[in-house]
Amino acid sequence: MAGLREKQKASRKRALVEAASLLFKQHGYEAAKIGEIAERAEVSVGTFYNYFPSKADLLLAIVSLEVEEVLHQGEAVLGWSHDSAPEAICRLASIYYDHSLVYLTKEMWRTAMALAIQHPETPFSDRYRMLDSELVKQVTKLVEVLQAQSLLRAEIDPAAFGEVLFMSLNGLFTTYTMSEDMTLEDLNQSLSTHMRAVCG
The missing domain is CATH 1.10.357.10 (Tetracycline Repressor, domain 2)
Incomplete structure (x- = not known):
């Protein structure tokens, strides 16, 4: 189970990185919103902050x-x-x-x-x-x-x-x-x- 959790965490983190890369490119770093990034990565805003403080x-x-x-x-x-x-x-x-x-x-x-x-x-x-x-x-x-x-x-x-x-x-x-x-x-x-x- 621990191995599965680690894979899930890595998958969520990668999804957030890929979503942010896309939205930063589309809208610019300043204009992109954390809520939009979380939504595109299919996670909650709270989950976002579990992975990235800012x-x-x-x-x-x-x-x-x-x-x-x-x-x-x-x-x-x-x-x-x-x-x-x-x-x-x-x-x-x-x-x-x-x-x-x-x-x-x-x-x-x-x-x-x-x-x-x-x-x-x-x-x-x-x-x-x-x-x-x-x-x-x-x-x-x-x-x-x-x-x-x-x-x-x-x-x-x-x-x-x-x-x-x-x-x-x-x-x-x-x-x-x-x-x-x-x-x-x-x-x-x-x-x-x-x-x-x-x-x-």
């Missing part, structure tokens, strides 16, 4: 789902042979970028970023930073792979260079979320130009 926590759950999925997809890149460091980094970052609007919109990303920055001492901000840290670790692992394949110099500090690369990738993504006119193609083109400069 709408912001639900947004964070969507961001977490997004990052967890791209981390899983990114693992494959670590096992590939690569022709060059810029090419390899672009392949990994393109996975991050191409998946970025599956569950979220640019407006949702801006809201999540703003909440993390405006309230740095909150669990929301802590979790957001932790997700970034997991992405930094994966980029750092790729640096180590590229060093093993003699595509980056052995004397480079992988952790420091991984962080530099992630800051560049994240900066480009922030620019992308701030412009409704910038396309994924534009973003990936900027990425390619930056990585050739950084790894030249």
